[in-house]
Amino acid sequence: xxxxxxxxxxxGWKEVIMYAIGALLIYLAIRKQMEPSLLLPMGFxxxxxxxPLSGALDSLMVAANGESWTVAGILDWLxxxxxxxxxxxxxxLFIGIGAMIDFGPLLxxxxxxxxxxxxxxxxxxxxxxxxxxxxxxxxxxxxxxxxAADGPTSILVSQVLKSNxxxxxxxxxxxxxxxxxxxxxxxxxxxxxxxxRAIRMPYNPRSxxxxxxxxxxxxxxxxxxxxxPASVSLxxxxxxxxxxxxxxxxxxxxxxxxxxxxxxITLLLGITIASTMRAEQFVKLExxxxxxLGLLAFVFDTMAxxxxxxxxxxxxxxxxxxxxxxAGISAFPMSARVIQKLGQExxxxxxxLMHAVGANVAGQIGSVIAGGVxxxxxxxxx
Amino acid sequence: MNTVLVSLGLMWKGMLxxxxxxxxxxxxxLALSPRKGSGKD
Numbered sequence: 001x002x003x004x005x006x007x008x009x010x011x012g013w014k015e016v017i018m019y020a021i022g023a024l025l026i027y028l029a030i031r032k033q034m035e036p037s038l039l040l041p042m043g044f045x046x047x048x049x050x051x052p053l054s055g056a057l058d059s060l061m062v063a064a065n066g067e068s069w070t071v072a073g074i075l076d077w078l079x080x081x082x083x084x085x086x087x088x089x090x091x092x093l094f095i096g097i098g099a100m101i102d103f104g105p106l107l108x109x110x111x112x113x114x115x116x117x118x119x120x121x122x123x124x125x126x127x128x129x130x131x132x133x134x135x136x137x138x139x140x141x142x143x144x145x146x147x148a149a150d151g152p153t154s155i156l157v158s159q160v161l162k163s164n165x166x167x168x169x170x171x172x173x174x175x176x177x178x179x180x181x182x183x184x185x186x187x188x189x190x191x192x193x194x195x196x197r198a199i200r201m202p203y204n205p206r207s208x209x210x211x212x213x214x215x216x217x218x219x220x221x222x223x224x225x226x227x228x229p230a231s232v233s234l235x236x237x238x239x240x241x242x243x244x245x246x247x248x249x250x251x252x253x254x255x256x257x258x259x260x261x262x263x264x265i266t267l268l269l270g271i272t273i274a275s276t277m278r279a280e281q282f283v284k285l286e287x288x289x290x291x292x293l294g295l296l297a298f299v300f301d302t303m304a305x306x307x308x309x310x311x312x313x314x315x316x317x318x319x320x321x322x323x324x325x326x327a328g329i330s331a332f333p334m335s336a337r338v339i340q341k342l343g344q345e346x347x348x349x350x351x352x353l354m355h356a357v358g359a360n361v362a363g364q365i366g367s368v369i370a371g372g373v374x375x376x377x378x379x380x381x382x
Numbered sequence: 383m384n385t386v387l388v389s390l391g392l393m394w395k396g397m398l399x400x401x402x403x404x405x406x407x408x409x410x411x412l413a414l415s416p417r418k419g420s421g422k423d
Contacts, residue, residue, distance in 0.1 A: 110411030117397075117404040124393035131389040140389060212414040223406045228399050365407070366400060373399045374392075381388050 010052025014279035021282075022046035025171070034178035038151060038270045042171060045274020046282075049075055057275065075275035082272055083159055089269050090152035090159075091237050094368070096262030097152075098217070098241025099254050101332070105358035107212055108205040112324070112355065116362025118308030119328030120370040122147035122301030126293050133289060139163050141378045143290050146173045147297030148367035149180070149331040153234065155273060157371050161378060167276035168287040172294030180334040183295065184326060185342055187302035192322050196310070197346035199321040203354050213246040224369050231372015238368055301329045305359075321352055327359040330367035336360040 025043025029036035048056050057073035082089040106112055127137075127144035135143060142163035145154050154173040158166045176183060188197070217239035224235040245254045276282075309325030323339045336356035343352040 107411060107415065110408050110415060113404050113408050113411065114401075117400045120400055121393075121397060124389075124396050128386060128389040128393060131385040137385055137388055137392075140385070141392070206415055208415070215414060216411070219410050220407055223410070224403050227403050227406075362404070366404060369400050369403050370396065373396045377392055377395055377399075381392060 007052045012279070014283040015050045015052070017283050018046050018050040018277065018279045021277075022050075028175075028178070032178075035174045037266045038174045039178070041267065041270025042174070042274045042277070045075065045271040046277045048271070049275050049277060050279050057278075073275075075272060078268060078272040079275045082268065083155065087156050087159055087233075089265050089272065090156040091233055093152045093262065093265045093269065094234060094237040095241035095244075096257045096265070097364070098238040098243075099245045099257035100262070101238075101242060101245075101361055101364060103213070103216060103242065103361055104208055105205070105354050106361050107208040107216060109355065109358050112358035113362040113365070114312075115305055115308065115325045115328035115359040116330075116364070116366035117328070118325060119301045119305035119359075119363055120148070120366045121304035122297045122299070122329070123370050123374070125300040125304070126297035129296060130293050133293075135286075135289075137378060137382055139165060141374050142166075142169055143293050144297060145169075145371060145374060146176065146290075146294035147301050147329075148370055149173075149177055149298065149301065149329045149335075150364070150367045150371070151177065152269075153367055153371040155269075156234065157374055160375055164281070165286060165290055167273065167278075167282055168290040169294075170273045171277070172291050175291075176294050176298050177331050177334070180298070180329075180331045181338050183298045184302050184329075184335060184338045187299045188306055188323055188326050188342060191303050191306045192310075194346050196322050197342055198350060199319050200347065200350050201319075201321055201324070201352060201355050203351065205354070210246075210248065214243065217242040217246070220365065224372065228369060228372045228376055230376035231369050234368040234372050235365070238364070298329070302326045305329065321350075321355070324352060324355045324359050327356040328363040328366065330360070330363040332360045332364055333357065335363070 022043045025039045028034040029040035056075045058076040059071050060068055061071050062068045123144045126147050127140045130140035130143045138161040142158035142161050145157040151173045154169050158169045221236050221239045225232040241257050244250045244257055305325035305328040306322040309320045309322040313319050323342055327335045327339045329335055339356035340353040343350040
């Protein structure tokens with residue numbers, strides 16, 4: 001009768017911790033509505049793959065006559081096909097993200113694009129801290145990319161660099177994106193005064209022609225591809241999605257990319273990533289360190305964006321509210337909303353939303369370029 | 383220590399590459415955007 005309690009005997013304290021983590025992720029997704037589309041599948045998947053002898057993972061069958069064979073589990077298969085072999089899931093998700101983004105606020109105020117560059121500094125600052133803590137460069141780069149504030153980029157980079165910590169990195173990336181409304185105000189207040197946060201920025205949008213909207217994704221792909229060729233898959237698919245949106249003749253494809261494609265991949269991505277959240281790989285001191293470093297990356301990004309805006313103000317006649325620089329991280333559109341709220345706290349008549357949205361979509365471009373740059377540079381440095 | 387130095391090199395090269403790409407995109411955007419008061423769409 002031992003087959004009845006074989007599973008129960010396989011549960012150790014590490015598995016219990018993973019069930020608690022799974023339950024916490026599900027709780028945060030449902031009750032706190034923190035990135036529910038990703039955290040709920042990841043939470044459930046964490047439970048699913050830590051049930052002893054789980055059939056959702058590859059398992060070894062041993063017959064009584066000694067013959068043995070491997071049976072493919074669905075989560076391992078999805079990971080192998082959708083992420084390990086081709087990085088297809090995170091990359092295809094970019095088509096949908098690109099189709100969802102309106103670059104209009106950026107096109108009507110192009111200077112905001114520089115904030116999308118400055119706010120990526122947190123990635124590199126965190127990589128250095130991770131190296132100081134003893135991580136090797138590939139793992140440190142994978143951890144630093146949490147600061148891209150972009151889940152698919154984090155998954156892609158950590159997979160391509162063969163990081164051992166893809167599970168914790170994905171959890172940190174999506175958790176902190178959901179916590180942007182808490183993290184960013186604290187980080188912003190560390191480097192700005194109330195007077196700076198009250199700086200008003202008049203919004204005089206220029207009209208953007210349809211030609212500019214169509215040329216933009218093509219030219220961005222071309223420029224990024226020439227300087228950082230490794231970013232072509234990331235930037236290219238993001239911009240492909242945007243071209244479908246803006247061309248005006250592929251309405252149904254644009255709708256499909258924005259809804260069906262994104263929903264389908266999101267549905268599978270969370271639970272597939274959860275297959276890496278196995279107790280023996282996840283319950284480690286390094287996981288805790290990665291969670292702390294992920295938080296640091298978001299704080300560094302935010303501070304770098306603010307400080308860059310303050311630097312610009314040294315030379316500019318029309319002052320930029322430093323908080324708009326903080327919107328240069330790619331957590332779209334939460335970051336822009338946070339900036340608008342903080343601006344109105346400092347001055348109820350201060351409307352920064354459209355500036356912040358412009359910087360925010362610039363951050364989306366900056367984060368995928370940062371991912372591509374890391375993929376291009378790190379392997380040469382290992 | 384060597385890894386930390388390498389990471390600092392990565393920071394320099396990485397930020398340089400990102401800023402160069404973004405600056406070139408800025409130039410293109412400025413070229414694409416209509417002049418103020420031109421009345422063109």
